[in-house]
Amino acid sequence: MIRVGIAGYGNLGRGAELALLQTPDMKLSAVFTRRAPGDVTLMTQGVPVLSLDKAKSMTGGIDVMILCGGSAKDLPEQGPELAALFNTVDSFDNHTDIPAYLEKMDKAAVQTTAVISSGWDPGLFSMMRLLSGAVLPNGNNYTFWGSGVSQGHSNALRGVKGVKDAVQYTIPKPDAVDAVRSGSNPVLTAVQKHLRDCYVVPDENADLTVIEREIKQIPYYFADYETKVTFITEEELRENHAGMPHGGRVFRTGATSEEHKQVMEFSLKLESNPEFTASVLVACARATVRLSGEGQFGAKTVFDIPLTYLSPADRMKLIKEML
């Protein structure tokens, strides 16, 4: 049994706990939190909740630590600290900062293995971009996100004066998806590929016209996009927009000769983004332990993992049943 720790018990941490309940070869051994441990109640019975400060004393009891903190503030600090002590897996998702984070984690993980930036993007989508690009070198990649809730854009809405609460859905434009799927290799910007669909609860007596205008002027987030604003009540928000669905698709379209076009497409339709992301982390945690056992220390990514390492099944069983 692989003994797993979870560091950080928000939506992602709870997702990891659920995912571990579905694995035959891994068990949750402890949850670490920055909150008062007594304030945290797990779904699993009999698993200790400990202060994150105590992690150091648990190195003998944890084979791999799943880091469930955020990429903005938590991981840049916690990542290297914990990777020096444990094998780790995380979902660091700030694409621009990945090389710097990789370097920091690589320095910290001297006698351990740290798989960084797993999840679905970065993660599964990255794997598809690499794989499809290797197969069709003469082609183009396209990534669409959604339909799904974007936390960053929802937060941007909540910062607008007169907005009490809000949720933003990123929605891929069907025409853009169809154009890519046809193999016509269109040139498309993020703006041309996505629609921004906003559900906004206004403060009492707020001027809706002003709110809508302000939203549509927010640079980077909304200004260039086709943006739709719908005002709803607090109750409607709670009832219809409390979930965290997400998804997206990665295409590679290319030509293998002058005559023949080829289209590869990978898509996800997720009812819970954090639960799915956590499921990827748990599969990668298994691989992390395998790599570490082979002495493959340092920072690794999903690009470095042979697929058999992700599965609890024996290699020959996988070859017989899945190849």
Place this chain on the structure above:
Amino acid sequence: MIRVGIAGYGNLGRGAELALLQTPDMKLSAVFTRRAPGDVTLMTQGVPVLSLDKAKSMTGGIDVMILCGGSAKDLPEQGPELAALFNTVDSFDNHTDIPAYLEKMDKAAVQTTAVISSGWDPGLFSMMRLLSGAVLPNGNNYTFWGSGVSQGHSNALRGVKGVKDAVQYTIPKPDAVDAVRSGSNPVLTAVQKHLRDCYVVPDENADLTVIEREIKQIPYYFADYETKVTFITEEELRENHAGMPHGGRVFRTGATSEEHKQVMEFSLKLESNPEFTASVLVACARATVRLSGEGQFGAKTVFDIPLTYLSPADRMKLIKEML
């Protein structure tokens, strides 16, 4: 430069030659054939065509051999013979016989590396089944084939009395695809998932009613399926049905909790099946050379290959640009 040999110069071998023209790090060094070498004309200038018997004398000049023979008769014999001499990659696609073939290739590849059963199914589809099953252990896999030409079914049509020539398209049923995509986890047999669409050129004065009835009674191939038969002229067959399109999709639908379903889908839409299959073989040939260079000898599969090995790009470049 990786020096590549192609063994067998049919549709797949020509596809491999085309794919090699798109790679910056590999070059075609020789083509081996069982035909009289003088009868074979390559697209690439200046590459020797040699008798397959001469392969043994070329071990110093070829880093990896792409085996482009068929799975029924060629590979079971040529595979082990060539794997004893060269690093090899092949598309052995008889699913049931894969474990036995793996064992034979593993015994032959003592100082070489033999990547077997790459292509798209087995191959890319197998990778998706493993990956998605590891991420969503509580779920179901679905594989749909088509729309595309099935050589086996086309041959079955050609065996019917009164049939001069024919092509059969395997077509996934849209209702079945939609049911799977909804996440409802339907139980579906191959018969329920696929339609068989036949284009038949009859002999002069043949009885079309009899032909159609006979086709629809062929066990295994057509008897249980929804089968559509359309009679066409030889000219129509040549003009509209000479291509080798194919494709398909692999789904994994699962639940990460009682509340949340998740759907993963990978699909291919291929204008040329042999050219695409060959492109996968060429990417795997690159990985074969990498594995061999590390001393990872014996029979391997796409499950054993870290994704970076498939790409000509440097690992850090891949991490920066694709993760």
